[in-house]
Amino acid sequence: MEEKRLYIVGIGPGGREDMTIRADRILGECQVIAGYTVYVDLVKDFYPEAEFLVTPMRQEKERCIMALRSAASGKKTALICSGDSGVYGMAGLALQLAEDFPDTEIEVIPGITAALSGGAVLGAPLGHDFAVISLSDLLTPWEVIEMRLRSAAESDFVICLYNPASRKRSDYLARACRILLKHRDPGTRCGLVKNIGRSEETMELMTLGELESADADMFTTVFIGNRETFFSGRRMITPRGYRNV
Amino acid sequence: MEEKRLYIVGIGPGGREDMTIRADRILGECQVIAGYTVYVDLVKDFYPEAEFLVTPMRQEKERCIMALRSAASGKKTALICSGDSGVYGMAGLALQLAEDFPDTEIEVIPGITAALSGGAVLGAPLGHDFAVISLSDLLTPWEVIEMRLRSAAESDFVICLYNPASRKRSDYLARACRILLKHRDPGTRCGLVKNIGRSEETMELMTLGELESADADMFTTVFIGNRETFFSGRRMITPRGYRNV
CATH class of the missing domain: 3.30.950.10 (Tetrapyrrole methylase, C-terminal domain)
Structure with missing residues (x-):
């Protein structure tokens, strides 16, 4: 069976060099990268082959569900957060909402807060x-x-x-x-x-x-x-x- | 004039993929990598061309001075810390001791604590x-x-x-x-x-x-x-x- 997986990725302060090697590798492998418009703009040029899904500020729940649906459809998907994925980040909300997507694994990738x-x-x-x-x-x-x-x-x-x-x-x-x-x-x-x-x-x-x-x-x-x-x-x-x- | 610089580098939890791209690049460029034995052992194989300087546990002051002397001698040098370089790390002590090495610049590179x-x-x-x-x-x-x-x-x-x-x-x-x-x-x-x-x-x-x-x-x-x-x-x-x- 095909593995369904959503990565919640902390991208650090913004520059590519401040990401971990793991975060950069995973984003490079993802078919879909979801996030708040401003953060997606920071990384867009690094991963030209990815499809980008954005939502405006404050629509955190919609952003998580969008990313979870993408992962559940079988596309390797990342949801990016500035800084760390957990510190005031989206990891908690995504993990919580993932209860409605039982076949989708969540992996949390830390970043420099x-x-x-x-x-x-x-x-x-x-x-x-x-x-x-x-x-x-x-x-x-x-x-x-x-x-x-x-x-x-x-x-x-x-x-x-x-x-x-x-x-x-x-x-x-x-x-x-x-x-x-x-x-x-x-x-x-x-x-x-x-x-x-x-x-x-x-x-x-x-x-x-x-x-x-x-x-x-x-x-x-x-x-x-x-x-x-x-x-x-x-x-x-x-x-x-x-x-x- | 030759630039003298010591990098205080947080290497994260231990695996290479958990380092930032910047930390990995800098360690790859350094002629000398100094640190506590256990942390040096974690990264030794990744940078085969570097010279490694180690001190045992608790000899934090000696470790910093050893790294500062190496940098002051003109060798591009990194002092590594597990996790972050600042959070209970060596960055503070190195910055303080660097007052005796006025020609040597210190650059602090964060890591995943x-x-x-x-x-x-x-x-x-x-x-x-x-x-x-x-x-x-x-x-x-x-x-x-x-x-x-x-x-x-x-x-x-x-x-x-x-x-x-x-x-x-x-x-x-x-x-x-x-x-x-x-x-x-x-x-x-x-x-x-x-x-x-x-x-x-x-x-x-x-x-x-x-x-x-x-x-x-x-x-x-x-x-x-x-x-x-x-x-x-x-x-x-x-x-x-x-x-x-």
Whole structure:
């Protein structure tokens, strides 16, 4: 019997070199590549023989079902996600919806999420325990986000913020900073990376006090150090432990 | 003038296909590859023309200086880390020690850390906000680890545990579970992956109550779900938000 298989592939920040060899090989073998328009545009030229299926923003469920139907029809199919396939990615939804496609196997292929690619740009901000928090309140009550910010700040996690702002949520990063500042020193080392892995990539180092008025958009990833994090030249470094152990 | 450069390269879980294309290309171009013996053994056969420099476990500082000296001598050099170069990796220490080698540029190349590779094996446990905590108290006081476990549990983060056990710390996972159980339901969904990306890779799904007596070693990565995490067949899934928003 013909094997029916859907690959959920994390493509990393965008450039082909930032994909894993496995992700690149699988996309090269797929007859169909499905995804959000913007991500499909990033990889389209690399796989000229594939058929591309796109859906606009927010139509995640439709995108998964489209990809599952393609795989179930016998076409080797990949559903691509930016960054990792699992971290705020489509893998969970696809696995859930796959219950209606019992003959189709799902394989999840990890990718470099923004915490890692952005971290490498800044130096080594994630050298010790860290928390990843999305500031998007589309599917999560703001109270839950606030509780997580508070507890991550209190227990000295390095914090990596995804979706720190969007057109509708332009003040969310400032709101988050005001919560963090209740528990953390305004001199806490922070870094901000925009458009990771693309030609417009930029990075900035600043303190938590300065971060409150920093300019962030939906292509920004924000890093807030722990109490040991320091700057060395133009790099942000969190040591692998505490000095006085 | 000759360019002097040291690459800190995350090689992912171990197999060549799990490296990024960039990491593989850079390692192929390097004259010298430095690292901990076990990680060098994983990649040695892929780059037959490189010279390999190894140091045993715990000699992280010596390893960095050895790699920095090689790069400073004009040899294109990489220092490899398992998983990501930054997440509990060598990038921070190398950047710090590089202050004594002002002519040598450092470039950090990210890799797939165990939270991502292990997550992909289990399904999609990291679909929502998560905290990564190492249970190793070699460089971190146990009280800090305990505080982070408590606050991550209280604020419903998905939790990914690195270094859950070693020969000397055989009961640390059980100790961590007892702290988590004070704040989280014993039915909380958990998963455990051993030897990620290697031929002996295994995975197990269980509840937090069962995790307390689970068998973990230094090659194990542990995932503790949030209150929405569920099992679907043999997969662990954390939805991208909360049902009742």
